Amino acid sequence: MLSDESIDRRSLRFTWYYSLSQLNTKYRYTALGFVWNFLEPALYLIILSLVFAVINRMNISDYAVFLFSALVPWRYFEKVVSLVMESLVNGEWLLKKLYVSPFAFPINKLIISSFEFIFSIVVAFVLFAFLKENWTIHLIIIPIAIIPWAVFGFGLGLICAVLYTFFRDVKPLVQMILTLTFFTSPILFSRAVFLPDSFQARVMNFHPITYFAALFQKPVYNAIWPSEIDWIVSTSIASVFLIAGLFLINKYKSKFYYYL
Amino acid sequence: MNKKIIFSLENINVEFERHSLSQRSLRNALGRKLNKHKSEKIVALKNINLEIRESEHIGIIGRNGAGKSTLLRVISKVIIPGSGKVYFDSSKHIVPLLELGIGFQPELSGRENCFVAGMLMGYSKKEIEDKIESIVDFAELQNFIDEPVKNYSSGMYARLAFALATDINPQVLLVDEVFGVGDEFFMNKCMIRMKELMNKGLTTIFISHNLDFLISQSNRLIWIDDGEIKLEGNPLTVAEAYRNSDNKLQLVKTG
Numbered sequence: 001m002l003s004d005e006s007i008d009r010r011s012l013r014f015t016w017y018y019s020l021s022q023l024n025t026k027y028r029y030t031a032l033g034f035v036w037n038f039l040e041p042a043l044y045l046i047i048l049s050l051v052f053a054v055i056n057r058m059n060i061s062d063y064a065v066f067l068f069s070a071l072v073p074w075r076y077f078e079k080v081v082s083l084v085m086e087s088l089v090n091g092e093w094l095l096k097k098l099y100v101s102p103f104a105f106p107i108n109k110l111i112i113s114s115f116e117f118i119f120s121i122v123v124a125f126v127l128f129a130f131l132k133e134n135w136t137i138h139l140i141i142i143p144i145a146i147i148p149w150a151v152f153g154f155g156l157g158l159i160c161a162v163l164y165t166f167f168r169d170v171k172p173l174v175q176m177i178l179t180l181t182f183f184t185s186p187i188l189f190s191r192a193v194f195l196p197d198s199f200q201a202r203v204m205n206f207h208p209i210t211y212f213a214a215l216f217q218k219p220v221y222n223a224i225w226p227s228e229i230d231w232i233v234s235t236s237i238a239s240v241f242l243i244a245g246l247f248l249i250n251k252y253k254s255k256f257y258y259y260l
Numbered sequence: 261m262n263k264k265i266i267f268s269l270e271n272i273n274v275e276f277e278r279h280s281l282s283q284r285s286l287r288n289a290l291g292r293k294l295n296k297h298k299s300e301k302i303v304a305l306k307n308i309n310l311e312i313r314e315s316e317h318i319g320i321i322g323r324n325g326a327g328k329s330t331l332l333r334v335i336s337k338v339i340i341p342g343s344g345k346v347y348f349d350s351s352k353h354i355v356p357l358l359e360l361g362i363g364f365q366p367e368l369s370g371r372e373n374c375f376v377a378g379m380l381m382g383y384s385k386k387e388i389e390d391k392i393e394s395i396v397d398f399a400e401l402q403n404f405i406d407e408p409v410k411n412y413s414s415g416m417y418a419r420l421a422f423a424l425a426t427d428i429n430p431q432v433l434l435v436d437e438v439f440g441v442g443d444e445f446f447m448n449k450c451m452i453r454m455k456e457l458m459n460k461g462l463t464t465i466f467i468s469h470n471l472d473f474l475i476s477q478s479n480r481l482i483w484i485d486d487g488e489i490k491l492e493g494n495p496l497t498v499a500e501a502y503r504n505s506d507n508k509l510q511l512v513k514t515g
Contacts, residue, residue, distance in 0.1 A: 010382045170286060257333075257339050
């Protein structure tokens with residue numbers, strides 16, 4: 001799939017160093033610097049949990065743990081999709097002047113957002129220290145549970161990146177779909193609020209994010225391992241999107257120059 | 261000439277669609293499809309055949325918009341042509357200088373930019389580390405190398421970019437009219453460095469409007485007109501023909 005090995009090693013080396021220096025400068029010029037990275041997700045999480053605890057009629061500390069468990073990976077996913085989507089168009093300054101692999105900028109965005117994810121998961125755990133009573137062995141699955149999210153986000157991001165390069169008006173469309181997906185998924189509210197046989201409960205079974213969310217909600221909130229079905233459905237969806245994304249980039253890479 | 265082929269282009273055609281940014285939308289694309297409207301094409305390169313061998317010094321001349329820069333972008337793999345075959349020797353360090361400072365980030369310091377841009381040219385971290393002192397010396401930026409390049413003057417920027425491009429180990433240099441920045445002393449320094457490299461066997465492809473420089477430095481001149489190779493060969497002959505065509509045009513204008 002990837003032609004010319006030496007050139008691609010060059011692109012990867014560039015991507016890695018470029019990402020590191022970007023992260024480096026980000027903290028160099030902010031007054032709060034490093035602290036800001038913890039403050040921003042902390043404020044976001046606290047405000048959301050206060051608001052939705054009322055709607056969900058749940059105990060606030062209980063609800064906060066539930067919410068944070070799937071919200072943190074969702075925010076990461078959303079960020080990966082939107083940054084990767086714009087990465088080709090924003091990389092125009094380089095892509096039109098020098099040959100660099102079309103994957104260089106998408107991978108760069110994946111690295112940057114993964115770094116930010118680490119910050120927010122640390123913040124979430126600091127908050128859990130106050131809110132959560134049952135700390136169990138199941139938490140060790142988290143570093144693996146994020147992988148399907150990352151792969152899904154990267155794959156979807158690549159598909160959107162190709163679309164966005166050719167059609168600039170897909171951006172609001174993608175954002176709308178993401179918002180819709182978020183509010184229909186069992187991230188904000190527990191599936192338990194619906195009757196088992198109700199229409200809403202059945203919709204949840206077909207919602208892809210249900211299975212991704214379970215990878216985090218089960219170990220963190222329910223203190224159980226994610227089920228086999230959760231793993232199978234989430235990894236299959238993620239792989240399909242990744243393969244489609246890689247295929248589309250390779251198919252259309254020769255046309256990018258003319259549309260950037 | 262039995263030297264190794266570095267680049268070979270066969271029947272290269274490049275076309276651009278005449279479309280503006282606002283047309284790159286789903287709405288417009290659907291509209292065009294429904295109306296069966298064909299977008300207008302601009303031919304940038306037509307049927308180009310070219311072979312460039314090791315240690316050749318090629319000069320490219322032609323009027324503005326003739327397709328010189330497009331040709332250089334095809335050679336450096338930035339543009340993938342609509343049809344035709346491009347071969348290039350990937351074992352060589354090909355350094356494109358389509359403009360000075362490609363890959364430079366305004367927020368990063370001069371030193372960091374040397375690494376980012378150097379890696380884009382295919383050098384490893386170690387290779388750049390070994391040469392960084394000599395790059396700084398050549399660019400005369402000892403006191404500014406750790407400043408962000410957004411604070412550099414345009415001369416400083418160009419000096420650093422040129423030093424980086426030529427100092428490490430370039431084997432093929434593609435230059436698109438980038439000289440003429442920096443003061444006269446630095447220009448001379450650049451010219452001396454270029455001549456040194458060329459004598460050492462570096463392959464160069466130059467786009468320039470400075471005909472005298474091309475005549476004295478290149479061993480083959482290519483005249484591109486309207487996307488086609490109009491004439492190619494001995495620098496003096498080609499330059500003569502190019503000048504004459506230009507004179508005619510100027511006579512029309514003044515008369």
